Amino acid sequence: MSPTAHSRSTSTGRIALDRDAWVRFATSVLAEEGLEGLRVETLARKLKVTKGSFYWHFRDRQALLNAVATQWRDERIGEVKAQAAVPQEKALEQIRQVIEVYSTQPNVTRMKLELAVRDWARRDPLVASAVEAVDEARLANASRLFELAGFAPEAAHARALLLFTHVFGLSMMMFEGPIAADIAANQARLAHLITDGA
Numbered sequence: 371m372s373p374t375a376h377s378r379s380t381s382t383g384r385i386a387l388d389r390d391a392w393v394r395f396a397t398s399v400l401a402e403e404g405l406e407g408l409r410v411e412t413l414a415r416k417l418k419v420t421k422g423s424f425y426w427h428f429r430d431r432q433a434l435l436n437a438v439a440t441q442w443r444d445e446r447i448g449e450v451k452a453q454a455a456v457p458q459e460k461a462l463e464q465i466r467q468v469i470e471v472y473s474t475q476p477n478v479t480r481m482k483l484e485l486a487v488r489d490w491a492r493r494d495p496l497v498a499s500a501v502e503a504v505d506e507a508r509l510a511n512a513s514r515l516f517e518l519a520g521f522a523p524e525a526a527h528a529r530a531l532l533l534f535t536h537v538f539g540l541s542m543m544m545f546e547g548p549i550a551a552d553i554a555a556n557q558a559r560l561a562h563l564i565t566d567g568a
Contacts, residue, residue, distance in 0.1 A: 387419060389427040393437045400438060401483035405490050408435065436496060442487055443500035447507040454511035461518035465533065466561045472537045473557040476550075481541045508534055519565070533564055 387395075395417060399407040407413075410431050414421045428434045456464045491498040509530050516526035516533075540553065553560075 387417065387423055387427075389437070392424060392427055392434065393441050396434055396438050397442065397483065398479075400486050400490075401479055404486050405435075408438070410434070435494075439487070439490075439494075439497045439500045442483070443503055446504045450504075450507050450511045454514045456515070456518070458518045461515045462565060465512075465515050465519065465565055468537065469533070469561040469564060470557055472540050473560065474554045476540065484541055505534075529564065536560065536564060 392413070396408050396413060399413065399416070408431070410421055410424050414424055417423075424434070428437070453464060453468060487497065488501060491501045509527070512530035512533050513523070513526045516529045517523060519526075521529060
């Protein structure tokens with residue numbers, strides 16, 4: 371996302387970024403460069419602003435890192451809750467839609483960000499807690515969809531685990547070429563295997 375979406379020009383002609391613009395830009399850098407890319411001076415140089423712009427919104431680099439982790443967690447949890455907020459008759463269709471999207475329309479940027487956050491979580495308890503909260507939300511909401519689709523709670527949880535590992539596995543593979551075509555060609559069969567019995 372371009373930082374100009376959350377910026378304004380000052381009377382001196384310089385760009386003044388708001389807090390959200392810093393967080394979103396830092397998140398995009400995290401996806402491409404990992405945690406090492408999130409240095410205040412480096413980010414300011416890329417944004418063509420002074421470090422003073424950063425310190426207007428954040429006490430220090432750690433405050434930015436905390437904001438990035440928190441926003442990632444909140445956005446992902448919001449997304450999975452929205453995916454599961456469907457009427458009972460739409461539950462199975464929603465599950466299959468999730469499988470189709472991850473099987474045929476992989477989002478490389480989101481995959482890179484997921485990998486970067488999980489790598490970061492191995493070294494930072496706050497980020498590890500954010501990842502755990504997102505995973506719990508993903509499983510809980512997937513379980514809810516399977517229950518709405520007619521599975522008993524234990525079976526719904528098992529199917530949710532299968533769905534989660536399938537989708538997450540696809541994300542981690544960063545696939546292209548022949549395997550991408552193979553996955554896309556077998557998407558309907560894979561969806562049937564995951565939802566069989568509903």
